[in-house]
Amino acid sequence: MSTDAIVILKDDHKHIRKLFSDFQEAGPNAKKTKAKIVTKIIEALTIHTYIENECMYPDVRNLLPAVEDDVLESYEEHHVADVLCMELAAMGPDDERFDAKTTVLIENVTHHIEEEEQEWFPKVRESLSRAQLQEIGERLLATKKKAPRSPAQPGAVKKVADALLS
Numbered sequence: 001m002s003t004d005a006i007v008i009l010k011d012d013h014k015h016i017r018k019l020f021s022d023f024q025e026a027g028p029n030a031k032k033t034k035a036k037i038v039t040k041i042i043e044a045l046t047i048h049t050y051i052e053n054e055c056m057y058p059d060v061r062n063l064l065p066a067v068e069d070d071v072l073e074s075y076e077e078h079h080v081a082d083v084l085c086m087e088l089a090a091m092g093p094d095d096e097r098f099d100a101k102t103t104v105l106i107e108n109v110t111h112h113i114e115e116e117e118q119e120w121f122p123k124v125r126e127s128l129s130r131a132q133l134q135e136i137g138e139r140l141l142a143t144k145k146k147a148p149r150s151p152a153q154p155g156a157v158k159k160v161a162d163a164l165l166s
Helices: 005-025 031-063 065-089 098-127 130-146 154-165
Strands: none
Touching (some): 005 031, 005 130, 031 065, 031 098, 031 130, 065 098
16 A cells, blocks of 8 residues: 555545445435445545544645645635535435435535645645655554544544534
8 A cells, every 4th residue: 555645545535436426326215325325425534534634734734835725725625524424424314405415515525626636636746755745644544543433523523613613
């Protein structure tokens, strides 16, 4: 497994996109299947946004002040995803807004992933050394092991509370 921070995050993105695709292909009446997929989406996004917020964004922001606006925008996009995940975690698949809320989450996160991969990651890759990206990647992997798996866990609750209060 690579320890390059960008490779690690792109692997997460690939996994998240697959979950999104699974949800979209499940069909309108596949409520139990969709509920299971949404649980996996929430877990994947909780872990992913946590490691980006805790490691990638602060490290890159310190090393590359020129991307500060991108980092701040990413924090805000995570805020939206965190709130939607928290709301979805409290819903069941029979809720009339379950599919609609999941669709909005998918649209927002897909936009965020595309921006990161097409605009932000190339800037970071161009500006940081391979050693720096591997160092950040090692921290991402270590943080991932202790990252919250659901919005209800303490680390995630603090992150969501901070998002709701800001």
